Amino acid sequence: MPGNSIEELPGVGPATAEKLRDAGYVDLMAIAVESPKVLAEVAEIGESTAVKIISAAKQAADVGGFETGDLILERRKNIHKLTSCSKAFDELMGGGLETQAIAEFFGEFGSGKTQMCFQLAVNATRPVEDGGLDGDVFIIDTENTFRPERIVQMATALDLDPEAVLKRIHVARAFNSHHQMLLVEKAQELAHEMNVRLMIVDSLTAHFRAEYVGRGALAERQQNLNKHMHDLLRFADLNNAVIAVTNQVSAKPDAFFGDPTRPIGGHIVGHAATYRLYLRKSKGGKRIARLIDSPNLPEAEAVITVGEDGVRD
Ligand code: GTP
Numbered sequence: 001m002p003g004n005s006i007e008e009l010p011g012v013g014p015a016t017a018e019k020l021r022d023a024g025y026v027d028l029m030a031i032a033v034e035s036p037k038v039l040a041e042v043a044e045i046g047e048s049t050a051v052k053i054i055s056a057a058k059q060a061a062d063v064g065g066f067e068t069g070d071l072i073l074e075r076r077k078n079i080h081k082l083t084s085c086s087k088a089f090d091e092l093m094g095g096g097l098e099t100q101a102i103a104e105f106f107g108e109f110g111s112g113k114t115q116m117c118f119q120l121a122v123n124a125t126r127p128v129e130d131g132g133l134d135g136d137v138f139i140i141d142t143e144n145t146f147r148p149e150r151i152v153q154m155a156t157a158l159d160l161d162p163e164a165v166l167k168r169i170h171v172a173r174a175f176n177s178h179h180q181m182l183l184v185e186k187a188q189e190l191a192h193e194m195n196v197r198l199m200i201v202d203s204l205t206a207h208f209r210a211e212y213v214g215r216g217a218l219a220e221r222q223q224n225l226n227k228h229m230h231d232l233l234r235f236a237d238l239n240n241a242v243i244a245v246t247n248q249v250s251a252k253p254d255a256f257f258g259d260p261t262r263p264i265g266g267h268i269v270g271h272a273a274t275y276r277l278y279l280r281k282s283k284g285g286k287r288i289a290r291l292i293d294s295p296n297l298p299e300a301e302a303v304i305t306v307g308e309d310g311v312r313d
């Protein structure tokens with residue numbers, strides 16, 4: 001289909017296109033994988049029209065997407081592993097955080113999620129032989145917690161030139177969840193001119209949680225979070241990059257969810273994240289990282305510390 005824009009789908013006029021875009025359906029793939037019922041509701045169209053639109057989007061977006069195993073193996077040969085500066089943590093992850101994958105750090109406030117992100121950002125700028133990715137870093141900062149002074153501390157502790165490290169870390173504030181999602185698209189454009197090997201979203205869920213309140217909003221929140229996660233995974237694949245996202249959970253048992261370790265966005269985020277890591281505080285400034293639900297690694301724990309110099313054993 002020429003132009004690949006959603007206006008060119010049969011049955012999509014300017015008004016419907018606008019409604020779809022507002023609801024987060026910005027490209028053909030997003031429409032192609034949606035159910036007619038949901039699309040009809042979102043765009044305020046009949047279900048039979050929705051069926052037609054989805055089927056045209058499927059053709060245009062090339063949803064086919066089967067690849068042979070040898071091609072996948074070839075791509076996986078390019079996977080690199082990013083160190084955390086903790087040997088125990090790297091071992092837990094089979095050598096470090098993998099590129100072409102999303103790692104979700106979840107835990108209560110002060111559990112070290114942001115500190116871990118800073119450490120990864122510094123490390124990603126290092127040469128491959130030092131456990132880095134020799135790359136640039138994008139940080140989508142939703143809570144205004146980026147602190148260049150902390151980066152300087154951590155870089156100095158590793159004998160790196162702090163200014164050179166800061167120059168490779170690109171930070172954008174996201175003002176709401178929609179902006180947050182747009183920034184991933186923007187990042188993909190910018191990535192053509194840079195070697196971006198790590199993308200951090202800290203926090204992944206805070207805006208979504210604040211904006212979509214109540215049961216009625218849950219479906220839409222989950223839909224958008226789902227799209228966001230898939231955009232991130234696509235970024236990871238296209239750039240052979242590590243994605244690290246954070247997710248706050250309350251340590252207090254929740255009357256509705258029960259399990260205190262249950263992260264926001266539950267199931268949708270958990271499903272799209274390749275690795276889920278639960279961080280919790282322990283005695284003497286130590287932190288425990290537990291790997292949960294990995295496709296290829298056993299569930300296990302590592303003890304790390306977060307100190308002046310950053311993350312260590
Ligand atoms: P939320 O974003 O509130 O959910 O928390 P978080 O999980 O992101 O926590 P964060 O990574 O900000 O961890 C904060 C903790 O890291 C502090 O309580 C300190 O223990 C430690 N920390 C942060 N900065 C420093 C520092 O400069 N020096 C030392 N020694 N520790 C620090």
Ligand code: MG
Pocket residue numbers: 113114115145202
């Ligand atoms: Mg934080």
